[in-house]
Amino acid sequence: MSQATAPTPGTAPAGTSPEIGLSTDGLSKAFGGVQAVDGASVAFHHGKVNALIGPNGSGKTTFFNCVTGMIKPDAGSVSYRGSSITRKAPHRIARAGIGRSFQLCRIFPRMTVLENMLAAVRPHPLHLLRSSHDRGDIERARELLTRVGIEHLERVEARDLSYGQQKLLELGGVLMADPETIMLDEPAGGVNPALIDRIAGLVRSLNAEGRTFIVVEHNMDLVMSLSDHVVVFDRGRPICEGPPSVVQNDPRVLEAYLGI
């Protein structure tokens, strides 16, 4: 907290030295001639709400996709809680304890809300032919649906939900998989202020229960009020990081955002 200056990427501030959960080292990914992620070395604080901000096209989503295995990085490594998860299949990364949401909310449209939740259950291979509507699983799904506030819609097909409800369902599904680290890609994108408050409340309470968050977000008020640690991306790499109050006034951030 006392370190006012932005530390160099990848190194924790001396003294307080926060626990590092997810970190990357020299992560790079190019699409044709565009270097979307350019040697990014980032360390996220475990047990905290981390925010990843930056102008459009700065590589945040590509970074997310590289970390979660949806895209194979060209170079660099990703590690989580001390072990490498570089180039692992997305379901392995998910099973290592990292859950994620997608930028344009993705749910299973032709399945009911309850089935959407049950799809996140990870059965033992020997139990694969057991009924998907397991009593215990359904109970847990209902608890989580209640928590995100859409328990009354459990039998509705997900495609019939409003966009806001779909966002809540996506979060519910991620929680059903019970990850210790949750990566949210623009949780407040395209939703009304009341719902933003609700999502923020959920993030806070889940974080209080020990879940780590890494949030890509453009809503600055939300980022500043929610996060403990902010990483600013520009042109595919972090240019500055630290507590929100510090990042907010960093000249490099202002330059990246406003092009001054």
Add this chain to the structure above:
Amino acid sequence: MPSASDTRTADTGAAAAHAGRRDPRGVVPTIVKAVALVLLAAAIVAFPSVAANPFILSVGVVIMSYAVLATGWNFMGGFTGYMSLGHAAYAGLGGYSTALLIVKAELNPWVALALGALITAVIAVPVGIASLRVRGASFVIVSIAFVLILLLVFQSWGGFTGGSNGLRIPRPFGPEVLRPEQHERFFYIHAALLAVALLLWWLIDRSRFGIGLKAIREDEDKAQALGVPTFQYKLVAFVLSAFFTALGGGVYALWFGFLDPVFQFSILIGSYMVLMSLLGGIRSLFGPALGALIVGYAVEFFKSEYGDTQFHLVATGLLLGIVVLFMPDGIIPGVTGLLRRFRPQASSIREVTQAELAEQRAGGAHTGTDSSGGDSTGGATRAPDPQVTEGVHP
């Protein structure tokens, strides 16, 4: 935001909750389903004795064979949404491996059938590993490529497969079993195979494995991000699908007694499997079998009416066009959707009586306060929000 809109949103939310207790798929009560199933089974058992002549009976066998193939196809197409146009490859491999095991290895025909299907399933493993790396249209192209390769191999390798001269398979039943009786036996064998395939499809449909497969069909990346080992799941479904298709092809080979690569490894047979499944509904247990009944009957009808013209192809093409236009999900979902429309109570979640509404209004206020869950910010964030509690438009 509070006050005026407050009660309205709470009401529709509660109305949705009320309707939510009903199962939207429970359009047809279980007892009706059970009775229908028994009647269907009785009709199948009775068919050979009521069939007017051996020709009609043989059409019945062909339709049953199509039903097995289409249901086999649907293990892949229906659950995962991967549309293989080249599934004739597995029917053909099943047929040829059964035949060759009988002719060359002189195995018992039924042992050959089982072994042939197993061999096909083993071949499907590397094919699946290679082809399931691509999705959508690319997968369709790869599936066609495989069947074309097999066509060339089986035509050219005449010394082993009989090539374009075809391969004759000795009848599994002795010469004392006459043609009509042979048709009857094979009708029942196909029916038994269909029953096994349907039972397994139903088991998977309601299982955890099935929900994972359906998640892949809906959004593969999302399923993977939730921890579903998508590649492994797809491969298992693919091999199962190949296995049942091969069994279907093998039984057909035993019945028909003659194989020619041009007919076994044809795009047309694969397309029929897709057409039948789409027609009946790939998300429904009986969809592919119903599609097989319609398409199989239509094809045989047009063939017998118009001889060797290609008119049956035009007719089936038109049929597919009509179904895609008016019932894009297939006949079974289309019809259940219609049934649902006649029962507004069970379908529209806005359908509630005044009395029910009043009751919910009283009850809704109560549940609104006690279910704030783990929201640390408490009541403030639970402010009714039209986005969230808004009713659903069916």
